[in-house]
Amino acid sequence: QSVNNSRSIVSKACGCYNQGICDPNTGLCICPSGFVGQQCEKLESTTLCNNVVCKNSGVCNIISPTVSTCWCLLGFHGNYCERQRAASRCTEIQCQNGAICYEHSPAMSIFAYCLCPPGFTGRFCETEYFRCTRPGTFTDLYQCAQGSYFLCDYTNRLIPGTCPKGLRFNFNKMSCDHASSVPCPNI
Template sequence: CHTLTADCHMPMQFQCPLHPQGCPGDKYGLLCDKNCICKNGARCHGFNGACKCQHGWQGGGQVFNATVVLNVNCPPNRKGELCDEVCDCLHSASCDRWAGCVCPPGWTGTRCQTQCPEGTYGKGCAKTCGCQNGASCSPSDGRCNCTAGWYGSNCDGACPKSRYGWRCRQVCSCKNNATCHHVDGSCACVPPWGGRNCD
């Protein structure tokens, strides 16, 4: 008999015990006839007897293995052996039956509530940003958002001569061989020239 479905492959007179919610906490197996050996508040898997340790405990015997468990998905936003726990995930995170919230790149935390710290990005915030010159880094993919006067994938290049500002989109108005500042477009005049545009 299968304790979750009551499918029976025994003689007709045999009664199949039905446990639609799974085995009681101290039992496991198809007939819920085996004793669990989990300790320190660990939960016993009703199908294979593996122990799921409480936070702060580990080791000893088997551990939960999703490939051994019945291949049944929980309803949306539910997790746990019996799908009786709520996944309260944020930022479009997915809910895994055993792991809980699976954060998208750029987010971390048990509910994916925390954006990657400054200078890190990606899945689990495990990658380091390479942005320079005060550029910010996208927490999801690591792309650099350059500050005014800088360009390039890492924002390591000053705007080319005659250009300045954000994404080097401004055209310098300096005259008479004056040098244009790549950040704000101010002109450094060559004597005897003066004035805002050295004209």
């Protein structure tokens, strides 16, 4: 049972959490904004981003139980990432095959790079190294050490899979396993 301890107040009749109010007639909790569940024990985080449309590949993130915001790629700003900053490094490179350009600014320098879609590699994601030709589970040759693998469905759609940190996909067990027990192929 998850409880927000910083604001946890329990109503004795219903056992409501997070300042929920007990309805004495029904015995049910009436939850404040931002909380759900029979006892108001869960954060209502999944609906905050439903009606938020972040532009330019921005991502909606929940920053409190009742507030969400768009996190913008470098080079964009505004409430919904709708404005482009001048002099973006991403205008200088041409990512290919549906890749997305990101900027990174360590210390005083700024550089741009392409984040390749699954199955592509290269500075501009110009090289395809994997394509689904039949259904099944396959090794991601370039990202095996990071726990990545591919699933191909019956329509030859490529679905990337990733094991938690320190694990790799074990094809014998068809599950993630300790990295030390799953060797990666040499490429």
